[in-house]
Amino acid sequence: MASQLRSGPDTALVAAARNGDQRALDALVADSLPLLYNIVGRALNGHTDVDDVVQETLIRVVRGLPGLRDLSAYRSWLVAIAVRQVRDHEQDRRSENHRTADLDTATEMPDPASDFAMVTILQLGLTDQRREVAEATRWLDNDDRALLALWWLEETGELGRADLAGALGLSPRHAAVRVQRMKEQVQTAHMVVRALQNAATCAELREITWEWDALPTPLWRKRFARHIRDCRNCTPHTKGLIPLDRLLIGLPLIPIPIGYALLTSPPSIEIATVAAHTLSAGGKAAIAGAAGVATIAISTLVITQLMPPPPKESPPAQAITTSAAPTFVPTRPSPTLDRVAPVPEPDPVVVAASDKKGVAVWNAPNVSQGLAQAKASWYYTWASHHHGIDTPKNTRFIPMIRAAENVTPQALAEAKSAGPYLLSFNEPDLAAQANMTVEEALSHWPKLMEAGRVLGSPGVAFGGDQPGSWLDRFMKGAQARDYRVDFITLHWYGSDFRTQPAVSHLKSYLAAVHKRYGKPIWLTEYALIDFSNGATYASDAEQAAFLTASTKMLATLPYVHRYAWFGLPASKSKPGSGLFHEDGSATESGKAFQEAS
Numbered sequence: 377m378a379s380q381l382r383s384g385p386d387t388a389l390v391a392a393a394r395n396g397d398q399r400a401l402d403a404l405v406a407d408s409l410p411l412l413y414n415i416v417g418r419a420l421n422g423h424t425d426v427d428d429v430v431q432e433t434l435i436r437v438v439r440g441l442p443g444l445r446d447l448s449a450y451r452s453w454l455v456a457i458a459v460r461q462v463r464d465h466e467q468d469r470r471s472e473n474h475r476t477a478d479l480d481t482a483t484e485m486p487d488p489a490s491d492f493a494m495v496t497i498l499q500l501g502l503t504d505q506r507r508e509v510a511e512a513t514r515w516l517d518n519d520d521r522a523l524l525a526l527w528w529l530e531e532t533g534e535l536g537r538a539d540l541a542g543a544l545g546l547s548p549r550h551a552a553v554r555v556q557r558m559k560e561q562v563q564t565a566h567m568v569v570r571a572l573q574n575a576a577t578c579a580e581l582r583e584i585t586w587e588w589d590a591l592p593t594p595l596w597r598k599r600f601a602r603h604i605r606d607c608r609n610c611t612p613h614t615k616g617l618i619p620l621d622r623l624l625i626g627l628p629l630i631p632i633p634i635g636y637a638l639l640t641s642p643p644s645i646e647i648a649t650v651a652a653h654t655l656s657a658g659g660k661a662a663i664a665g666a667a668g669v670a671t672i673a674i675s676t677l678v679i680t681q682l683m684p685p686p687p688k689e690s691p692p693a694q695a696i697t698t699s700a701a702p703t704f705v706p707t708r709p710s711p712t713l714d715r716v717a718p719v720p721e722p723d724p725v726v727v728a729a730s731d732k733k734g735v736a737v738w739n740a741p742n743v744s745q746g747l748a749q750a751k752a753s754w755y756y757t758w759a760s761h762h763h764g765i766d767t768p769k770n771t772r773f774i775p776m777i778r779a780a781e782n783v784t785p786q787a788l789a790e791a792k793s794a795g796p797y798l799l800s801f802n803e804p805d806l807a808a809q810a811n812m813t814v815e816e817a818l819s820h821w822p823k824l825m826e827a828g829r830v831l832g833s834p835g836v837a838f839g840g841d842q843p844g845s846w847l848d849r850f851m852k853g854a855q856a857r858d859y860r861v862d863f864i865t866l867h868w869y870g871s872d873f874r875t876q877p878a879v880s881h882l883k884s885y886l887a888a889v890h891k892r893y894g895k896p897i898w899l900t901e902y903a904l905i906d907f908s909n910g911a912t913y914a915s916d917a918e919q920a921a922f923l924t925a926s927t928k929m930l931a932t933l934p935y936v937h938r939y940a941w942f943g944l945p946a947s948k949s950k951p952g953s954g955l956f957h958e959d960g961s962a963t964e965s966g967k968a969f970q971e972a973s
Contacts, residue, residue: 387447394441401441405434411451411534412458419462419522433461455526455535455543462522508573509620512565514592520558527555559620561597567614568600578609585894729931729973732938734774735955736901739764740945746956747771747944751970754938756900758802760790778802779810783820788827798829799865799900803837805846810834814849821859835865835900841888851893863896863937864889871906873914875921878904879929890935899930899939903953913951920968927972941969 385407392400409430416429436457444453513524526543529535541551575581584603588596604610734754737747744766747755754772757765760782762773775791776799777783791798803809804817817834824831839845847864854861868885870878882902890897904914904922914922923941930939946954946963955966962970 385450390447390450394444408454414529415458415525416462419525425465429461429465433458452539452542455539459543508569509566511569512562515565515597516561517594520561523554523558562620564601565597566617567604568597570614571604571610574613578607581610733972734938734940736940736943737765741958742960743945745960750955756799760787774799777824780812780816780820783823792827796830798827799832800824801834804834806837814853817850818853825860830862832863832865832898833861835867837867840866841885841892863898864893865898865900867901869903869905871908873904873918875925878922879925882926883929886936896935896937898937901942903942913953916964919953920964923965923968
């Protein structure tokens with residue numbers, strides 16, 4: 377049952393705004409923004425154009441307000457405009473995709489920081505079946521997702537059924553039929569999420585998933601659902617699903633991004649002047665990475681009221697990437713790989729963003745001070761010990777057996793006593809590092825398994841997504857020998873120092889590796905370094921911008937359980953990617969790392 381319906385803004389406020397009262401218009405926009413953000417954000421599920429669509433909606437609201445006759449209908453009128461803008465956006469996007477087929481993947485890429493299903497989980501702290509339902513929304517088509525956005529708001533008391541039906545241009549009875557069908561699709565998607573979470577119990581389901589590209593779509597929802605409904609192994613896991621209506625009881629709206637908060641207080645003349653200049657130059661603000669700029673632009677709309685919208689610029693070309701995969705992605709069918717069982721994995725299926733952040737550390741002056749300031753959840757030293765480095769409170773040391781010469785009783789004993797995880801051979805595909813053949817690594821693997829830790833694959837320098845690569849041959853060899861590998865360890869260094877292309881390249885690589893092996897990933901070295909001719913480093917500003925954007929992206933990938941920046945120490949006398957100087961002061965990248973969640 378829907379919560380008590382929240383009344384719209386006072387008609388006196390709407391009237392004052394319609395008649396040109398600037399303060400009333402500011403207040404009206406501030407009151408409308410949370411509703412708009414939740415409608416558009418959920419309908420587009422965090423696509424990079426969410427903020428553009430919100431802004432276009434506000435433009436149309438401000439322009440159309442003088443013609444609004446029924447003041448009490450303001451809220452329904454606002455919702456109808458938002459839904460129309462979402463539909464227009466989807467139609468424009470489909471048309472653009474037909475014209476630029478080779479960029480389809482890029483245009484479909486969601487803003488890594490704005491995935492609404494993940495935002496729902498993280499910001500509202502959902503657990504159990506509520507979390508699963510948030511995951512299930514990814515499997516809906518565009519129309520059902522838009523309808524879910526309205527119905528969700530109806531359930532929270534933000535909208536009435538008349539508002540919902542009016543926004544869709546339907547009668548209340550027809551709207552009720554549409555809502556019921558949508559709820560059935562969500563329930564089916566919930567069933568799919570639950571079954572995939574327990575796919576280890578069904579060999580046939582695992583076989584189906586091997587053909588799947590790890591992207592949640594309506595087509596794959598139907599394929600999975602057909603199997604699950606008739607499967608004796610899968611059906612028991614779908615029992616006891618709580619009806620969608622009951623799961624939504626008491627859920628608040630998703631909080632709007634912090635940058636929008638400026639709208640809750642009157643904007644200053646200085647902000648208005650700067651924003652007006654920005655708009656007059658033809659720029660359109662987008663919150664992806666610049667929430668405050670979007671706020672300034674929208675605030676300017678309120679101040680200038682009827683300022684014409686700027687021309688829509690073509691988005692810059694972005695590297696083709698793969699959208700974020702859902703949380704529950706089972707592994708490829710294979711023989712049992714747990715002959716030697718590890719310590720139970722302490723992490724939940726979805727690892728909190730704050731637990732993912734780590735750093736690679738080596739001995740340097742004041743390194744312990746830098747580690748304490750870094751606010752990292754974990755660190756490693758390419759060794760089974762951290763001699764000479766103090767481990768801060770709330771930070772975990774992860775041991776590593778670096779190379780063949782480190783497979784000793786002493787090192788294994790140190791690793792076993794250090795905690796539940798164990799990293800293995802460091803860049804065995806490089807002569808300057810562990811320098812091991814696949815056969816040599818496999819020959820030592822049983823000793824690592826005997827340590828009883830949650831065990832990561834050798835951390836290859838490159839090619840983790842390629843068939844026939846070092847990692848691919850190792851994983852096939854482990855499978856053939858019935859050896860256990862609990863997660864995939866990767867390194868990645870970007871030679872393109874532009875922030876967005878670099879983030880896209882990294883995300884594509886991680887997605888491809890996860891699709892190939894279906895296991896959690898630990899990214900234990902990464903930064904912007906071009907190794908094509910020696911070692912060329914990005915500037916500190918470029919490293920910091922990439923670090924900020926990449927950590928936001930990594931937080932949205934549930935299959936990435938840990939990442940570690942390379943590395944902690946920095947030198948003022950030579951270029952690098954370090955976070956803290958020898959005097960303990962943070963580099964620009966270090967400050968960005970401290971702020972990363």
